[in-house]
Amino acid sequence: MKNIVLLSLVVGSLAGCAGMGGLDQAPRATMSTPVAVGATENSLLQWPSAHWWEIYQDPRLNSLIDRALEQSPDLRLARVRLEQAAAIAEHAGAQRWPKVNADVSAVRKRYSQEYDAGAPLASNYGSTFTLGAEVQYTFDFWGGQRAVLRAALGETAARNAEVQAARLMLTSRVVGAWFELAHLLSMRELARESLDVRHQTLRIVERRVLAGLDTEVEHQQAQGDLPAMERDILRLNEQIALQRHGLSALAGLPINTLSDVEPRMMSVADSNLPASVPAELIGHRPDVVAARWRVEAASQNVKAAKADFYPNISLRAFAGFARQSLSIGLSDWLNAGSRNYGIGPAMTLPIFDAGKLRARYKGRAAELDAAIETYNQTLLVAVRDVADQFISLEALVRQSSAQEQTLAARQTAFDLARRQYEAGLTDYLTVLNAQNVLLRERQQQLDLKTRGLLLNAELNRALGGGFDAADTTNSLAWKL
Template sequence: MVPTIYKWSMRWISCSGCLAIAAGCSLAPKYDRPPVSGSATPFKELQGATPSLSSDTAPLADGSTWKTAQPSESIPRGEWWTIFNDPKLDELESEAALNNQNLEAAVARVKESRAITQTVRSGLFPTVNAGFGPTREKVSPASQFQPDGTDFPSQTLWRAQANAAYEVDLFGRVADSVQASKADAQRSEALLKSVLLALQADVAQNYFKLRELDAEIDVFRRTVTLRQQALELVQHKYREGDISELDLARARSELATARSDEMTVQRMRTASEHSLAVLLGRAPSEFSMAASPIEPIKVSVPPGLPSSLLERRPDVAAAEQAMIAANARIGVAKSAYFPSLILTGSGGFEAATLADLFKWSSRAFLLGPLVGTALTIPLFDGGKRKGNLANSRAVYEEDVALYRQQVLTAFKEVEDNLSDLRILRDQVQTQSEAVDASSRAEQLSSTQYKEGAVNYLDVIDAQRTVLQSQRAAVQLSGVQAVATVNLVRALGGGWGDAEATPLAPGMEESISVK
């Protein structure tokens, strides 16, 4: 025979389950992604290009096409930096993903948000606890259906009971809270991907900047060698009495200036190397990188279409999850206007002496709250609920505006880098021509100086022009590499239908949150 205490427990649980099934009607507005200007038109820098059609593209009035956005911010970006075909960069990216402390902090924030979600989700289930101990009490005659004046002595009762409580989610308060918490967790996950993408881009940019400075140092070293040779020539001519001491002083000044400029670039390289070490999660004293002058970057990144950008950018995904959370909290604020129902019960054993506590005749139970009522209806709160609802709606409106601004910023960043790369392609070619022309002019001026046809100022001007042209060419190579990385970053770390190389096992483990 099933004990009575378990019968009422099963009835209470069954009742709670039925009410839970009937409850949970959300009062939150239906969420729809707000429209964003510009998502259905091609990038300005690519309007001359014709995107390839696929089953999910639609023609526009001007004949161009755009791709309907499908949420895919959770798709792994893979090792996008391998497009540069640089083993050293591959090594640095792997190390940064394993050891960077900002990334570790972002992983911890994801764990925090998931723990909060678990805490909020617990409101969907009953709470059960047990207790044991004595209580001292005196009951009233009325509670025992006795006439006034009947005296019931105080007594000590020992109890061993289990208590349960459950809030029936009649109007979706708990469900909307869980939905908001889940959106917050997904936002933190998107922000983790954003931190990872920023880290990968920062490592690549610092690496290319370091190599650019190596190339500048190489230019200055070759310049110092040429200045040294020029000084030797001037000293010879001075000893022969062909020139005055003024030319000798100018030659020495140019040599010293070139050496000083080389030292300036070396200081910049040291600082850049230290910055890269921190990104790798290492102390600057523990990291050094061999010199490796940069080579021109010949990588073309297919940018895709604006609407697909909304799928890939993790910061855009984070902004949208903030909207979803704010929308759900409107439902939480609305539910405060409606009744709340909390079911409570306890059952176990109670007796006047500890020896009699666990006898079958000592069993007891209580259904309903000890204090107050199970069903509470809000009547007056001085405008608190109205203020909370207005605040929730205002927060949602703010998040909508921030989302749209984030999308516009994403479009701008892509357009900026597309235009940079377009102009840089021509600028690099033009600068290369300038280097050739200035080098030829320097050779001619040096020859004419040896023959006495020009003075030494002409030689100095020609040499300075060569140095400036060569240095500008090297800097443009660095700017081009950084702009390519910036474009990849602006595209969310992926592009179009191009296949991405999967992350290496060690890198995948470093950013996984369990």
């Protein structure tokens, strides 16, 4: 028996190898390195924490993100896909173990003289009882089953990283929407303050008109500024309501849950940014990690497709009791004469399949090339993403400094224009122009402050939001 199995393996190996026809020597895509796309080694950078949004020290924001992580349909969908991949991996792992089946049957029938049996069963009613167990096992000589398991585990790891990517995207979008709402609320407050200033200016104009120092033209112009500012406030009220609805939907909450929330603007301490993107980014970006795991899964699928070219050896063993008789008692059919058992090795040999195996291998190889190129693109986008945040943050620091000086000058110019107008040294148009310029600069200051908050959140997102690839790898049970 051993010689027969060994001979079958040798002959099958030769036949299987001959069917490859040089397919595994075809040129394949290669994976890029972080350095090749612009990252550098040994770049000092403080990576975000897993709860990076807590740096803003806003309990209401923390509470909203906690609820969003529980309620978001997008995140739940990502988790369901992870469970699906884990089940597939579990199924692939179970395929590598022996299968044991039990069989118990009892049949009462009339035996045919021409077909079923001879005397004394022929033409009589009798019973057939079987009781047995069967063990089946397929030998994984060429590593095909192991490769399938590795591919399934790689896909599970990729789905796990995608859950973290969905979590990161959700938290960053919630933080961004929160700061956008804070910006709109600040803009409305600024508009209300400007409306108060317009009322004060109107009273000054009215006094000057009564004194004969101004005409009705200045009076009507000052009055016309009031409904324009009120219109702007109403427009901001609409945008605030819409932003609250969008934030509620983003967090997976009822639409009016945040109808009274009023986040505040805040300042974020400037961080010391490195001059270049660190190469360690590949282990901190969940999208890059997911793409890398898919390369691993595709590589294992290629190995599994290659293993199909080789013979498949399986073994079947069975043992039990079987008996046919006109009437059978328990003591009759469990005796030694009723015992049956056997062993049956089997081998499947791929000799001719009209190119099916070759086509499958080519398809798996193409999938591997696609996974590698997807990884290369994902890595390139990740490095650029972080580099863009560095540039924007550095530019924002200089813009904010210049804006502070500009705003101080505009405030001084407005104060002087209004005092001169009250003293009759200038006309109302000068005051109006100075006031409009000051309003624009204050709005610009709010825009820059909001952009600083958004860029800070985007930097935390671009750096992976506290994700660590080691956590994904360690969470897998590599049942090899």
